[in-house]
Amino acid sequence: MKRTGALLVSVLAAGIFAATVWAQPSPEAVAPGAPLPPGAIVNGNKILVPEPAGLSDADLNRHRAWHEFAQTHPEIEADLAKHPSLIGDSDYGKKHPDLDQFFAAHPDIRQAMIANPGNFVVPVK
Numbered sequence: 001m002k003r004t005g006a007l008l009v010s011v012l013a014a015g016i017f018a019a020t021v022w023a024q025p026s027p028e029a030v031a032p033g034a035p036l037p038p039g040a041i042v043n044g045n046k047i048l049v050p051e052p053a054g055l056s057d058a059d060l061n062r063h064r065a066w067h068e069f070a071q072t073h074p075e076i077e078a079d080l081a082k083h084p085s086l087i088g089d090s091d092y093g094k095k096h097p098d099l100d101q102f103f104a105a106h107p108d109i110r111q112a113m114i115a116n117p118g119n120f121v122v123p124v125k
Contacts, residue, residue: 062109066120069102081124084117 070077093100103110
């Protein structure tokens with residue numbers, strides 16, 4: 001008999017707990033009348049708001065410098081687009097002293113291009 005009573009109390013306690021969890025207010029109920037920000041995603045009682053990617057001036061300056069170089073050296077840009085591994089190839093740099101000089105002046109651009117060439121040249125197959 002004591003087991004039945006304890007079981008009944010446990011079931012009732014679990015039911016009360018479950019009811020309070022289910023009764024959590026929705027995000028709209030938390031701030032009545034307040035519109036959700038554009039692109040907001042409601043996930044349970046959380047509101048997820050996406051933010052635009054930050055662009056630092058350093059990244060923009062790197063891309064601007066590479067773009068200016070590539071505009072004056074379209075054959076090098078085409079080679080690197082076809083074969084991105086040439087970015088780190090010292091033999092290719094010796095054949096193209098302008099590229100070697102550019103990378104000597106901008107070692108950060110060389111490293112960024114080796115890490116992710118698609119950010120600088122459009123891959124061509």
